Amino acid sequence: MIVRDPQAIRGDWSTRPRDALPDGPARLAALVGAEAGEPMRHGKRLGWPFPPGGLLIHLGMSGAWVPGEEPPHARVGLRFGDAVWWFRDPRRFGALIPCPAARLADRLAAGLGPDALLAALPGPALAARFRTRAAIKVALMDQGRLAGLGNIHAAEALFRARIHPAIPANALSDDQWEALSRAIVDQLRDAIDAQQDGELVYLTEGGPNPFAVYGRxxxxxxRCGTPIARIALGGRSTFYCPRCQPAP
Ligand SMILES: [Zn+2]
Structure with missing residues (x-):
């Protein structure tokens, strides 16, 4: 194990380097070894078992695991035989949390709603988790209701489902919940494919914008050529098509 930035090692889910675990490097060394099990995911959190130890991971805005030569902004390196996997994180919001393997699954899901893709909900069950007057775009980003959608993917899913982002969640029709249920899964599947194809570096490293409405x-x-509009909802920019996603 190679620790370049002890503040990347945290005691709990925190995006702040000042919440570093005081004896982080020693705790990490005690719980993370050379024999890794199958990684798990819930929403934006990852779990990586190293039985009997393990590691919880939040990638933050810019975190990634990369193999090979030490990259710029490397925080921690894990050795597997001759290979090293580096946790690279330019913006330092990412967190590595040492955790016994037996507790990984519980801590991974603590405080979160069901995973938006791994436990995708049909329309009626989705509606039942969103009985709120909050704007649907804001509610979709509430990880306690549904885990996995951030600012971009919430906006893109609403575009796919042709739903205006400011509609109160409890005012959506049954047909709109069905459309949104499908749109969330399609959006996340496409995003994972794009990530694997290396197309999602737009935010971290620049390049062409791969999104339909975000940033446009x-x-x-x-779909229709109407200029994309931007509004602020819950303090975040959201993008939508005023024609495809008509105001209520
Ligand atoms: Zn349109």
Missing amino acids: EGEPCP
């Missing part, structure tokens, strides 16, 4: 204010809607 004033550009033509890919």
Whole structure:
């Protein structure tokens, strides 16, 4: 194990380096070894068993595991035989949390709703988790209701489902919940495919914008050509097509 930044090692789910675990490197060394099990995921959190130890991971905004030569902004390196996997994190919001393997699953899901993809809900069950007057875009990002959608994927899923982002969640119709149920799964599947194809570096390293509406204010809607609009909801920018996603 190689620790370049002890503050990447945290005691709990925190995006702040100042919440570093005081004896982080020693705790990490005690719980993470050379024999890794199958990684798990719940929402934006990852669990990596190293029985009997383990590691909880939040990638933050810019974290990634990369094999090979030490990259810039490496925080921690794990050795597997001759190979090293580096936790690279330029913005330092990412967290590595040492955790016994037996507790990984519980801590992974603590405080979160069902995973939006691994436990995808049909329309009626999705509606039941969103009995709130909050704008649907804001509610979709509430990880306690549904885990896995952030600012971008919530906006993109609403575009796919043709739902205006400011509609109160409890005002959606049954047909809209069905459309949203399908759109969430399609959006996350496509995003994972794009990530594996190396197309999602837009946010971390620049390059072409791979999204339909996110970051495209004033550009033509890919479906109807109407200029994409931007509004603030819950303090975050959200993007939508005023024609495909009509106001209620
Ligand atoms: Zn449109």
